[in-house]
Amino acid sequence: MQDQTGLSNLQRLAIVVGAIVVLVVAYLVFSGGGDDGPKTASQPAATGTSSTQSTDTSATDTSGTDTSATTTAAPPPAPPTVRVAGAKPQGGVKKLTFSKGDTIRFRVVSDTADEIHVHGYDLMKDVPKGGSVTFSFKGSIDGRFVVELEDHGEQIAELDVQP
Helix, strand or coil, rough: EECCCCCHHHHHHHHHHHHHHHHHCCCHHHHHCCCCCCCCCCCCCHHHHCCCCCCECCCCCCCCEECEEEEECCCCCCEEEEECCCCCEEECCCEEECCCEEEEEEEEEECEEEEEEEEECCCEEECCCEEEECCCCCCCCEEEEEEEEEEEEEEEEEEEEEC
């Protein structure tokens, strides 16, 4: 059946569906797929952090065929780990490099109970003897910062947040 414009109901439906598909694709392209996570494109690979996303978009074309596209990524790698033995960093002071604006993540595994202090960001967490703690925070301040066993006064890592 046609209306005054000469379009059938099926043609109008095809136009509406086509417009919706175009809007969804444009939204995904311009919004970056909705990833509000850390941006790691400029981050050196040595940091052990990455950003992953999974996107699933589905649409139906005018012929009724399902045109689904699914992309999945591997889980993010484990954060870099600073190992402490006898209140000393194994292998020396660990260098941790990140970019400003990224999520900074690292783990401390220690055979010594102490408070881990990230200077500059003034973050502290207690690590139990034989335990571990993980730090995760936004790199909002660029510079070099000491990470230490606070009670022992021992530097265990150097955090470098690049502009």
